[in-house]
Amino acid sequence: MVKVGIVGGTGYTGAELLRLLAAHPNADVVAITSRGEKGVAVAKLYPNLRGIVDLDFVAPDIDMLASCDLVFFATPHGVAQSTVPAIMATGTKVIDLSADFRIRDIAVWEQWYGQAHAAPELVENAVYGLPEYNRSAIAGADLVACPGCYPTAVQLGFMPMLQAGCVDTADLIANSASGVSGAGRQASVANLLPEVSDSFKAYAASGHRHQPEIEQGLTDMASKSVNLTFVPHLLPINRGIHATLYANLTDPSVDVQALFEQAYADEPFVDVLPAGSHPETRSVRGSNYCRIAVHRPGNGRKVVVLVVEDNLTKGASGQAIQCMNLMFDLPENAGLSAPGMVP
Amino acid sequence: MVKVGIVGGTGYTGAELLRLLAAHPNADVVAITSRGEKGVAVAKLYPNLRGIVDLDFVAPDIDMLASCDLVFFATPHGVAQSTVPAIMATGTKVIDLSADFRIRDIAVWEQWYGQAHAAPELVENAVYGLPEYNRSAIAGADLVACPGCYPTAVQLGFMPMLQAGCVDTADLIANSASGVSGAGRQASVANLLPEVSDSFKAYAASGHRHQPEIEQGLTDMASKSVNLTFVPHLLPINRGIHATLYANLTDPSVDVQALFEQAYADEPFVDVLPAGSHPETRSVRGSNYCRIAVHRPGNGRKVVVLVVEDNLTKGASGQAIQCMNLMFDLPENAGLSAPGMVP
């Protein structure tokens, strides 16, 4: 059994880790921290876990965390970078679900997150936790930077075409939409039900923090620079990300459907739908699957890729557990095989 | 492995059986029928099951069903009663999720469902599938009539008080509300999203088909006649039932909180919340749990019981699997231990 600690357990990704790990045959959560809820039973904050998770929140403690085999950080950006070094020093592995170790260019990170980075030396050793791109590196990693929710969907949707080199990388568009849980579990007016329910809007159309992370990944995949227009939108749903991607084929003879089917043929969590399909976010609700459909309207050079994932699962905690499985040589889908919940 | 067949697989309870049985360690679905979708892959109708359920819908066939150890009927009322006798004749057990075998008084059934009953002789041998009331009888049953969604919540909420004989059975009120999946998966105008979303209403306030089933159960529990006012409401949510029950204590000295805690102390799926709690339907979303809280405003003789369940799980398919586990001597919670999905 992998002995697991979770830092920052009161947010949605922390709760999702607990929900998923409760069904994991090879992992055991031994500690979950929260400064604010110290001493409170997890099941009091998350009644769905009553009778299933028997832990109380504890204050973060380096020794206790260092006694784990693996610590997940489900904290806001800026937290992991100051604590991770001490934990890793003892040989404990770390998977960070925040943005702290995702961007290799420290200056870019500091610009978008508005603060100095506290552990830049760790960034270059951190492995970007997208198994479909980085599987073997993840398996050998001590520190994994789990991708953001939007970046996972957008990268998985563009990857086969970028690796095949069949699209114009100077004009990629990612029109994406996320459920409100993507905004986290902080008190706010903006995400009250009466503010977002029965409505829809774009946000950050002129620049979003996930943009440099996505561009870094797409550039890696394409092995050349890319130009991405990324417009996120807010969906009045709990969970789910939908990405509608647009690219121009440089070679119109490519069979894009076949390209995607082959690229993901062996992937346990990427499901390429038959031609003509339209994936629904609910088909992956609560599951670690990512579903993709490819369209080519009028059989022209424009390719439209539709991608769905659950922002809390494949977009965060599920993917983190998939990385854990790789790091500890467990079956990659251990604890992650539940289907999406419909309806 | 229990060899399972499902009749009527295109509705929500059929799909929920498939979703839950996919994670069941001791059961194997070998056939799922649908006249309308014969030959279609289950995963085409329910993309969340792609890669998980590999069956096609088949036309109902008695021989094929009779070769199963157990057949679930997830059909509209009136269907099971005409097919069940032939299937049971071969020794196959049956769990019917419809209303066909729930009501012992055939005349009452025929009045509420507006048709003659095709297999009245089976009704008296059918066991009412509420494990918390009927566990040992279910274990020995060949035919289980699975309770309705409203009846499960209402009966579990009143049972401890009726068995203790501490409330006035002449004035029981069940103010209940259900998510829209409770209305089934039939084409209709009434349940279109623009008709029910962002709205709320009561329905059937003067009489609902679940009323005689609930009254039969409450009468059994109280060992005397009861008078129930039952008003269902339609919630603009996918899944979930909430029952707010009102009763008058005949003995104000009763400690109602303790009564409920003791009554359900050993139940794997009934969770009595601490005093002062208010259960949320989301805490049981997709799970087989039923959560109950008890209030006594102003410490008077009025008891208010709050009950939540998932109408498709504990209110239908989860409970059916719980019955299967009992009938086949499996751990009662086999395949049913997943927590509710929050958020």
Added chain:
Amino acid sequence: MVKVGIVGGTGYTGAELLRLLAAHPNADVVAITSRGEKGVAVAKLYPNLRGIVDLDFVAPDIDMLASCDLVFFATPHGVAQSTVPAIMATGTKVIDLSADFRIRDIAVWEQWYGQAHAAPELVENAVYGLPEYNRSAIAGADLVACPGCYPTAVQLGFMPMLQAGCVDTADLIANSASGVSGAGRQASVANLLPEVSDSFKAYAASGHRHQPEIEQGLTDMASKSVNLTFVPHLLPINRGIHATLYANLTDPSVDVQALFEQAYADEPFVDVLPAGSHPETRSVRGSNYCRIAVHRPGNGRKVVVLVVEDNLTKGASGQAIQCMNLMFDLPENAGLSAPGMVP
């Protein structure tokens, strides 16, 4: 034109006053205050009012407010009571949408709201703003205490029976449910969309601040003491209140449908539906109507009354404008005749 000021314009009832008054032929909003948003255009906070409301929020100023004919207070409880005396001293009339002047028994108010009352002397002169009960007093009032959202629905649903003296006042039940806007527009975790969407729960089942207000009103109507069980619930919708009321007839020969139809025959905003109906909250969405249906299951002594209103309109700002119309001798439905928005 009535010259109108609004104190506390950033919350939902303030915004609803602006939306409704924009269409009022005889009123002109000249000032709207907010300490926090001082200097900000109303249309920046509420883009739906762009091009329609041309005001900026200003800091509260007694002289400016006193120059109005009427000031609405759309503030949290505790605010109006400290400012109203100075404003009224100049002859300006006041309609308070908060709880400050609703409860005649100061001690009860102080107990439920946890603070000393700053203007108890005004409470006895305040007129309770329920036009259907108090029309002539409102017409002559200088200070109106606008009823709460739950109290409006519950009182209108019980009133005909209490005035007729045909129900047992010792056992009244109000099972009510409100949309989330009823909780106001404050930053909170509890009312984030991912916390309340696709879910349902009761709250404050052991005691809610609206209980003493409702009991005071029902007692007035019945001319005798009443015993009310009041259980509010939270609906995952923007707007709307639904009350399901239960009472026992003392005289089973009463024609309850006729009683309600006669009681409200001349009311411009109370619509008694035909026998057998079930009102939907959406039928009054954004409108000042209250719709009521009466049921008597099994023709017994239990009466079930179903009431819907929009919590922000008839339950708050619409009713406040209805009171304004009465106070300034305008047509009672001036500015309030728009139908509910469906879908």
Added chain:
Amino acid sequence: MVKVGIVGGTGYTGAELLRLLAAHPNADVVAITSRGEKGVAVAKLYPNLRGIVDLDFVAPDIDMLASCDLVFFATPHGVAQSTVPAIMATGTKVIDLSADFRIRDIAVWEQWYGQAHAAPELVENAVYGLPEYNRSAIAGADLVACPGCYPTAVQLGFMPMLQAGCVDTADLIANSASGVSGAGRQASVANLLPEVSDSFKAYAASGHRHQPEIEQGLTDMASKSVNLTFVPHLLPINRGIHATLYANLTDPSVDVQALFEQAYADEPFVDVLPAGSHPETRSVRGSNYCRIAVHRPGNGRKVVVLVVEDNLTKGASGQAIQCMNLMFDLPENAGLSAPGMVP
């Protein structure tokens, strides 16, 4: 008063016409037809109109309709074309909300709608009812073809740039999303609340009926051929359309914000938001406004235009009334000045 008839009153656009015309000072609905609901009170189908609309549905009757000044067709495609000629023969004007007269190329219409056109001779005289493009022609029209909901949003969002000739017309993208009421009020499984709630998907990504209508309009505006990629999505909301438009500037020196502000400076129903804004669909809920924001990420050549409208109002019935106002020389905003309903 304009004497108005409505053909096809049971759908959402018919109901929206009634809701809006109830507040119109210069129009009087004298007849509303429905074969299926003949003899039924409008208020029975739409309880929000109780006490406001006093009509019963009647069977369609040419003489009766011909006695009106104006007839709105709120029918499925194919209906208006067979009835309109007889009505217009008597001098009655017609506004058709369906697709029957929108597309000038009959062959294209017949291809997308799969039937022969019954009145091709009327198509060339029909005026496309987009006031912002076609105001004077509408004022003189006898037959107006009201634009579709998607086409209105997309055309208003591209128009200033196409008329200025500053974007590459060979690569326009309209990523659009609509509330479920856009699918109409027909019994279906696909649009049941449990099928679409808490979910999101694209549909018709390889081709949608609105595409040729949009392309025709954009071509007119650009005075040259355009190449449009149009991907519609289904939002789990009642009403609202959001379009996210992408285009490449041919001249990067253009001040796009100023271009839009000038283009729509005098438009009563198009509101260009300040730079940096993101319009929400709720800001136009139930109103005839269209709100637009313009972004240019990284100040590059890609322009992102965000457009919101209510699909039933500016996208259908409100726009139809705006056309009526022009045709009958009424103030263009008569009956249409209500703000969007928030929350």
